[in-house]
Amino acid sequence: MQAEAALAWWYRVLRSALSERLPDLTTRQLALLLHVGLMRPPHTVRGLSQTLGFSKPAVTRALDRLVGLNYVERQRDPRDRRSVLIRLTRAGETFLAELGQLAGDAAGAPLAVA
Amino acid sequence: MQAEAALAWWYRVLRSALSERLPDLTTRQLALLLHVGLMRPPHTVRGLSQTLGFSKPAVTRALDRLVGLNYVERQRDPRDRRSVLIRLTRAGETFLAELGQLAGDAAGAPLAVA
DNA sequence: CCGCCACGATCCGGCGCCGTAACGAAACTG
């Protein structure tokens, strides 16, 4: 994809996200949710912290938010009860599907020059 | 573009943006910068506020940030000295070009399954 | 058993963004 087309796409996605009344997630929250949704499990707080490159408290707080939205759930690892496994919920899948739809649509739409 | 491919693309872009040590802009700041960079001038505070759908003070603050980064500059409108015209600087163009490069690259890259 | 380490959550002070309201300056209106 060309750089300018990519920017235009990004612009349209942001505009959609801002207007669509989707719960507005921070960059980190969204990255976290996408990671959990797209990457193969298992996902732990520590792993997410290392992979995504932000602190454990930040991960915990982002999870608090996503759990509050019911997009994600925590589950104690039965193997090692110190760890917490993070999984996408049905509602989380639905949300990501909507987001994907929105993003996919933005790819085709023309860039309405104001 | 397929919904899932779009999500994967988005994920990669966010990961790049988080790691690349680009100055981290909020969603609104980025949307504002992209708007100024991609849409035809003139751009005023009022117009940006209406088009992007957030309050004038929020626009002023986002501009403060972008001006501080030297991506954008303010200029009094000689026609109507109440208005302020917003323009992209050279540095802003450069930044957007880098961002576009990063985003364009993310389109082709495979989704490295952790 | 007991000390040590790993894990995730919580506490803390700080900072940045938020929207409403109020402001000065400039332009319009009669």
Add this chain to the structure above:
DNA sequence: CAGTTTCGTTACGGCGCCGGATCGTGGCGG
């Protein structure tokens, strides 16, 4: 010319996120 409207900015109180330090819990080794 006052009076009103339209600019953008600033003042204000509130809220959410930040990372470092600390905590309780659970696993592990001697």
